[in-house]
Amino acid sequence: MALRPNPTLRQRRLGTELRRMREQAGLGGSQLARELGIQPAQITQMESGKSGISVERLRTIAAVCMCTNQPLIDALADMASERTKGWWEEYRSTLTIDFLEVAELEGHTKRITFCNTVYIPGLLQTGTYASAVFTRLVPPLPPQEVETRTTFRLRRQELVRSGTTPLRAFVHEAALRMQFGGPVVLADQLASLLDDSERPGISVRVVPFAVDTFPGAGENLTYIEGPVPELDTVEMDVSQGALFFDSPANLAKHRIIFSSLDSTALTDEQSRDFIRSIMKEVKSTYA
Incomplete structure (x- = not known):
């Protein structure tokens, strides 16, 4: 062979x-x-x-x-025993390997948990917001590359929008206020985030600036649960791409981080009220 x-x-x-x-x-x-x-x-x-x-x-x-x-x-x-290729393989010749590997992990997960400090989690982004996130990269991407990345991100969202894969998102207030594409794009994104937070299987919890401490080093993190705890994976976004961690020590560390977030973040309903208040502020800037 x-x-x-x-x-x-x-x-x-x-x-x-x-x-x-x-x-x-x-x-x-x-x-x-x-x-x-x-x-x-x-x-x-x-x-x-x-x-x-x-x-x-x-x-x-x-x-x-x-x-x-x-x-x-x-x-x-x-x-x-797996032999079936995932849908992400269609993009193997057009996107970097990081994109495919993240989608591959998501395609086999039992539950996904996000911790985002800079932007809204990718699986909850609107198309316009996602496009703005990719457009701001340095050096700038060609328009076709931005479109391909955006389309790929929206296709990944089918996983959670279908309700088959539970998703938890701990979103820091900074990520809710950071503007990609301007206030109109942000206001639409916040409205979409509110709608998603009401969907079955999706939980959005806000970590406000007022919280005393913030666990971890502040990176955007994704905790992807496997069929058994030993097969969990942590994905960290960095400027060079995605880093993956799966050692028992790293998994134990990040379980503590997410457990701390769970105890300090606002409840789902409090978070919706908080997002509505920020959306109102943002809308007032272009009223």
């Missing part, structure tokens, strides 16, 4: 979990290879995501590594 030149994020994650399983058992790659009767290079290829793995071999590896976490093993088996 030919090796994958560019394994997807999900294929790489499966390999990462196999490596973790092996290391927790105290086995080296060569030791595991001997137990399986294969070449050490094949272990390296599986753990890098460059080669696939059958469900049978995965369960054999779990047994050799003395892994007794059956829910995790079953979830990894499901990943190993």
Whole structure:
């Protein structure tokens, strides 16, 4: 079987979990290879995501590594048996890999939680607002690139607008006031955010300036829950693109951050009132 030149994020994650399983058992790659009767290079290829793995071999590896976490093993088996490509693959030749990997994570999540300090979460943005966010990048993007990115972002929204994937958004007051495209665009965005907050499965919680402390370092974060907690992923937006974290220590840290947000943010109803008050202020600037 030919090796994958560019394994997807999900294929790489499966390999990462196999490596973790092996290391927790105290086995080296060569030791595991001997137990399986294969070449050490094949272990390296599986753990890098460059080669696939059958469900049978995965369960054999779990047994050799003395892994007794059956829910995790079953979830990894499901990943190993996947053959269907996601809709995001249509964009592989037109968008950077970060866009595809975020959509891939969202396409397999159990629940998504956002923490945004600069702009409204992408899955809740209007088309005009999203276009303004992409337009302000330096150096500027060509108009066609802005349109493609905006279309891709709106298509991602079908995931939560359908009500099949629960979404929680902790939005800092700064993100509610930051203008992309001017006050009219912002007012329309806030109105859309209010409408979305009333949809089944969507929760929007505001963190006002008045809150004493703000957990974390202030980056825009997304916590993507997998079928089992071990397969959760944290995505962080940075100027260079998206960073992904999945180590147990990083997941534990960010669970604490989101738990703190849950205890300090306004309630859903209080948040709607807060958003309405800001929308009223914004509208007064162009009345």
